[in-house]
Amino acid sequence: xxxxxxxxxxxxxxxxxxxxxxxxxxxxxxxxxxxxxxxxxxxxxxxxxxxxxxxxxxxxxxxxxxxxxxxxxxxxxxxxxxxxxxxxxxxxxxxxxxxxxxxxxxxxxxxxxxxxxxxxxxxxxxxxxxxxxxxxxxxxxxxxxxxxxxxxxxxxxxxxxxxxxxxxxxxxxxxxxxxxxxxxxxxxxxxxxxxxxxxxxxxxxxxxxxxxxxxxxxxxxxxxxxxxxxxxxxxxxxxxxxxxxxxxxxxxxxxxxxxxxxxxxxxxxxxxxxxxxxxxxxxxxxxxxxxxxxxxxxxxxxxxxxxxxxxxxxxxxxxxxxxxxxxxxxxxxxxxxxxxxxxx
Amino acid sequence: xxxxxxxxxxxxxxxxxxxxxxxxxxxxxxxxxxxxxxxxxxxxxxxxxxxxxxxxxxxxxxxxxxxxxxxxxxxxxxxxxxxxxxxxxxxxxxxxxxxxxxxxxxxxxxxxxxxxxxxxxxxxxxxxxxxxxxxxxxxxxxxxxxxxxxxxxxxxxxxxxxxxxxxxxxxxxxxxxxxxxxxxxxxxxxxxxxxxxxxxxxxxxxxxxxxxxxxxxxxxxxxxxxxxxxxxxxxxxxxxxxxxxxxxxxxxxxxxxxxxxxxxxxxxxxxxxxxxxxxxxxxxxxxxxxxxxxxxxxxxxxxxxxxxxxxxxxxxxxxxxxxxxxxxxxxxxxxxxxxxxxxxxxxxxxxxxxxxxxxxxxxxxxxxxxxxxxxxxxxxxxxxxxxxxxxxxxxxxxxxxxxxxxxxxxxxxxxxxxxxxxxxxxxxxxxxxxxxxxxxxxxxxxxxxxxxxxxxx
Numbered sequence: 001x002x003x004x005x006x007x008x009x010x011x012x013x014x015x016x017x018x019x020x021x022x023x024x025x026x027x028x029x030x031x032x033x034x035x036x037x038x039x040x041x042x043x044x045x046x047x048x049x050x051x052x053x054x055x056x057x058x059x060x061x062x063x064x065x066x067x068x069x070x071x072x073x074x075x076x077x078x079x080x081x082x083x084x085x086x087x088x089x090x091x092x093x094x095x096x097x098x099x100x101x102x103x104x105x106x107x108x109x110x111x112x113x114x115x116x117x118x119x120x121x122x123x124x125x126x127x128x129x130x131x132x133x134x135x136x137x138x139x140x141x142x143x144x145x146x147x148x149x150x151x152x153x154x155x156x157x158x159x160x161x162x163x164x165x166x167x168x169x170x171x172x173x174x175x176x177x178x179x180x181x182x183x184x185x186x187x188x189x190x191x192x193x194x195x196x197x198x199x200x201x202x203x204x205x206x207x208x209x210x211x212x213x214x215x216x217x218x219x220x221x222x223x224x225x226x227x228x229x230x231x232x233x234x235x236x237x238x239x240x241x242x243x244x245x246x247x248x249x250x251x252x253x254x255x256x257x258x259x260x261x262x263x264x265x266x267x268x269x270x271x272x273x274x275x276x277x278x279x280x281x282x283x284x285x286x287x288x289x290x291x292x293x294x295x296x297x298x299x300x301x302x303x304x305x306x307x308x309x310x311x312x313x314x315x316x317x318x319x320x321x322x323x324x325x326x327x328x329x330x331x332x333x334x335x336x337x338x339x340x341x342x343x344x
Numbered sequence: 345x346x347x348x349x350x351x352x353x354x355x356x357x358x359x360x361x362x363x364x365x366x367x368x369x370x371x372x373x374x375x376x377x378x379x380x381x382x383x384x385x386x387x388x389x390x391x392x393x394x395x396x397x398x399x400x401x402x403x404x405x406x407x408x409x410x411x412x413x414x415x416x417x418x419x420x421x422x423x424x425x426x427x428x429x430x431x432x433x434x435x436x437x438x439x440x441x442x443x444x445x446x447x448x449x450x451x452x453x454x455x456x457x458x459x460x461x462x463x464x465x466x467x468x469x470x471x472x473x474x475x476x477x478x479x480x481x482x483x484x485x486x487x488x489x490x491x492x493x494x495x496x497x498x499x500x501x502x503x504x505x506x507x508x509x510x511x512x513x514x515x516x517x518x519x520x521x522x523x524x525x526x527x528x529x530x531x532x533x534x535x536x537x538x539x540x541x542x543x544x545x546x547x548x549x550x551x552x553x554x555x556x557x558x559x560x561x562x563x564x565x566x567x568x569x570x571x572x573x574x575x576x577x578x579x580x581x582x583x584x585x586x587x588x589x590x591x592x593x594x595x596x597x598x599x600x601x602x603x604x605x606x607x608x609x610x611x612x613x614x615x616x617x618x619x620x621x622x623x624x625x626x627x628x629x630x631x632x633x634x635x636x637x638x639x640x641x642x643x644x645x646x647x648x649x650x651x652x653x654x655x656x657x658x659x660x661x662x663x664x665x666x667x668x669x670x671x672x673x674x675x676x677x678x679x680x681x682x683x684x685x686x687x688x689x690x691x692x693x694x695x696x697x698x699x700x701x702x703x704x705x706x707x708x709x710x711x712x713x714x715x716x717x718x719x720x721x722x723x724x725x726x727x728x729x730x731x732x733x734x735x736x737x738x739x740x741x742x743x744x745x746x747x748x749x750x751x752x753x754x755x756x757x758x759x760x761x762x763x764x765x766x767x768x769x770x771x772x773x774x775x776x777x778x779x780x781x782x783x784x785x786x787x788x789x790x791x792x793x794x795x796x797x798x799x800x801x
Contacts, residue, residue: 047539114535115535116407119407120407120786123710124783126779127710127779131773131774134772135772135775255547262540314554317551318548321548324540324541325529328530332533
């Protein structure tokens with residue numbers, strides 16, 4: 001490391017380990033959350049402020065079930081127990097979200113309330129949900145990851161390649177990216193190919209016409225919440241496995257998720273995913289300290305003395321906000337040209 | 345039954361305010377007058393804040409989810425205006441900081457101007473990035489210097505050393521400035537963009553306050569803020585106050601033997617000084633609230649108010665009549681946020697201490713919303729009664745929760761896990777309580793306690 005030579009391979013390995021892999025998994029988690037917001041937005045026509053806290057709710061069920069399973073000794077070695085309980089947790093979250101829909105949102109749909117009124121109701125739901133999670137699990141951090149921590153560790157990677165800098169692939173990162181790809185593929189397949197998915201898109205494009213052609217609105221709404229529950233629970237569980245669980249942190253995820261949705265183009269599922277990765281990479285790239293990276297790339301005389309960090313990590317949530325503002329200023333429709341700019 | 349209903353319908357305002365007064369008096373007789381005045385003063389501040397939000401939501405249907413941020417802006421202006429400047433810190437890093445901030449401002453202005461002129465986007469990005477890096481270099485340098493000056497006591501630049509009342513106006517202006525920039529970006533787009541943007545800006549304002557120690561000391565808090573009213577100690581030592589207290593309590597004092605009278609009197613003086621200070625604050629806050637309500641109601645009855653309601657009720661028709669909707673919304677958003685900023689400044693002045701970590705979205709954003717909705721959106725007096733009722737409920741729900749836990753623990757053994765669990769978590773039930781109150785009112789009585797009177801019918 002003290003040598004004067006320029007070492008591109010090690011620099012790249014460093015960047016992969018500390019920037020690319022974390023950003024990929026964080027982006028995938030955001031993408032799932034953003035996709036859930038997009039689904040609610042397109043079918044139910046409101047921005048769901050309760051998304052962050054719903055993710056916390058889903059994760060709470062996962063955590064409780066994981067503790068139970070570990071207590072009972074029902075684990076499979078190597079695999080995080082959380083992964084095994086996700087299907088059950090999805091059912092729990094779905095029941096919760098559907099009952100919230102029946103108790104709260106259904107009324108506003110019936111009276112055809114303005115979308116901003118439903119947004120306010122969703123803030124009420126946000127506080128109820130957040131309160132429930134904090135009441136049951138407490139406000140403190142929880143760790144529920146077990147099983148193998150790494151697919152391959154830094155040491156194994158170094159021994160294998162002989163590089164000075166190692167790359168570690170965390171199990172949670174690998175799982176996040178794999179599951180996210182599968183889930184997104186499933187959602188897109190569902191929306192494009194199945195009859196119910198087509199009904200959902202028709203309902204989203206033109207509600208009156210869809211009702212006229214015999215689409216059952218209750219079924220569309222229920223299926224939407226089921227999809228949202230799956231996305232929400234899985235996104236929350238993966239985020240928790242990767243970074244640990246605190247209710248407040250999940251609540252704050254709302255901002256990057258909304259930023260992803262708007263940057264990508266509100267109402268566009270593809271845009272939500274693209275927006276999520278844009279936000280995730282910006283956050284990680286801007287808060288990473290480039291000192292070591294530059295030491296590999298620059299001759300000795302030009303080695304930096306400071307951390308070379310563009311923005312302090314404490315401001316990482318500000319990044320998504322700034323991106324949001326820039327997009328609203330330059331291209332309010334988002335990258336993928338979302339559907340609506342002004343209220344209908 | 346219908347008789348009661350008629351009375352309620354025709355005298356709603358009087359009845360609801362009377363009930364509130366009785367509740368407060370009840371607490372006063374049963375607990376203590378200092379406590380009830382404390383609740384009353386916070387009710388007044390909340391009422392001012394709720395009035396600001398009501399102007400945004402009730403007059404124009406603008407959804408501000410960042411009340412916390414605007415209140416915090418009002419709060420820091422108290423420090424920046426009323427605290428004495430820290431001469432040493434200014435000498436060491438003041439000008440460097442000024443230079444860094446100017447550099448930042450120039451960068452932003454250049455970026456905006458180049459964008460308006462339609463230059464290449466990449467060129468603009470390059471200019472902004474270089475400007476940012478230079479700003480950051482000088483900025484962190486200056487911040488380090490300032491924070492090193494006596495970090496245990498100051499470590500920041502201090503304020504301008506002016507009278508604290510001046511900071512209330514500045515607090516309003518600061519909040520108005522932030523609201524203007526947010527409104528300029530998001531108004532005219534979808535309605536929920538404003539909600540999302542205000543949510544974001546509030547969090548960011550608090551991140552800045554908590555992390556920039558050179559600015560308002562970060563999480564180290566700023567205590568001992570100056571007051572617009574006398575201090576208790578000075579009151580206790582002043583002759584006129586002692587005379588007044590002995591005159592008020594003369595009947596009870598005369599019953600005591602002479603030896604006990606002085607001891608009893610000094611006890612009365614101590615208790616009365618606390619109440620007197622709180623009463624002074626009440627007087628100030630009531631004056632401000634009444635002036636604001638009168639102005640707000642006059643505005644609502646004027647042609648301006650008619651225009652505003654017309655826009656709220658039918659944007660398309662209003663814009664067909666040639667009204668500039670975005671401009672009107674921006675105006676209302678700025679006015680409402682300014683009032684929230686003033687209330688934020690009043691709150692910090694009243695507390696005498698600025699604690700950044702006390703700014704929680706539940707307490708500052710959500711609670712105010714519940715007040716507006718419960719009181720009756722669009723009705724200024726409604727938001728006042730809403731503020732009183734909800735703040736009272738909020739303050740009393742803490743002790744009530746603990747009392748319930750206490751009752752439960754009487755039935756269980758010592759060290760029972762369930763009671764420990766409940767004691768630890770019971771205050772989170774307030775989230776659920778307030779959320780449910782909001783949802784119930786929105787669902788079953790969308791007009792609130794005092795619904796808006798439709799003046800056009």
